[in-house]
Amino acid sequence: MNKKVNIKISKKSFEKNYNIIKDIYNIAETLDCFCKFHDGIEEIMNIAPIVGYLKNESDKLYFDFSNIKYKYREQNFYKK
Numbered sequence: 001m002n003k004k005v006n007i008k009i010s011k012k013s014f015e016k017n018y019n020i021i022k023d024i025y026n027i028a029e030t031l032d033c034f035c036k037f038h039d040g041i042e043e044i045m046n047i048a049p050i051v052g053y054l055k056n057e058s059d060k061l062y063f064d065f066s067n068i069k070y071k072y073r074e075q076n077f078y079k080k
Helices: 011-037 042-079
Strands: none
Touching: 011 042
């Protein structure tokens, strides 16, 4: 069951969290690519599923924050 939740957050705080999430997503994406290209090394093969999981979860979070940011910009654009 999905419930809508209204959370008030300052624009500065949102931007800070958005940038942190973007950085985490980019790092996870880079690690995932590294693991795919170096799959012959046993230690990398061992951590590849964990890195893949982190990449997928950070992708979902980044997608959600990007949509929130887009909706916020759209709302403010049409208010003017």
